[in-house]
Amino acid sequence: MQSARRFLCHSGGVRLTPRQRADRHLSCSEREEISRDIASRESAWQLIRRLGRSPSTLSREIARNGGRDRYRAASADAAGYARAPAQAGHPRPTTGSARPGGGQAGSVLVARSDRRVAATAVSW
Template sequence: MRQERRHGLSAEQKSEIWRRWKAGESLHAIGRAFDKDHGSIQFLLSKHGGIAPAVRRRSQRTLTLAEREEISRGIASGSSIREIARGLERTASTVSREVARHGGRLMYRASEADQRAWRSALRPKPCRLAHHRKLRLIVAGKLIRDWSPQQIS
């Protein structure tokens, strides 16, 4: 009997699966190539309707890892937010928000900030009611009392 594995696929493996799928390989053949059940391959492909998702790219406006490292070095050297921003040719508010968002001057780490920013940019975002039980109960209660969405907001 085949042993079950719960290992995910790397980005490179997923890319290769999409390439093979586009080339016309069967689910069984792709599954054998990755030592996965064809159902796992089908699940991956069906999440996107059989069409390969666009490669994630960072917006030109977001801070890069190099800029975040420069912020970290500036903080370590005792530079002010304005001095750091001037060196990056960014506004002081951008640098200030970045530092505040990722732990402040004492806790800021460039690589951690970059990873968090990349994860938080994922779309679609779950709605607020899905994560906040108390808010969900309040909204549901008001809807039961025939409040309009405008009145609730």
């Protein structure tokens, strides 16, 4: 125990892997383009066509970060990075696998979405 602690103190600790965004998330350059187009009063449909994103993605992005009057790419990017879960891509294990015996007949699997929770009894 003491040698591991000493090693970590001398090496500077454990290096965490840098967080990376998924392709489905807006990049910093896309947010900059949104900001420039809002400033130049370009229509939303032209921006949607150029970025190749869905209208709901862009409207949510703009509304979430101050609207057309106060949208700033740098603050929107920082807020988006802060909103993202720290361990994205590592879902919580199902209830059945956390029990001794791992998912016996009659265990309950819980599927979660943003606002709804659905429980389903499973029997094999």
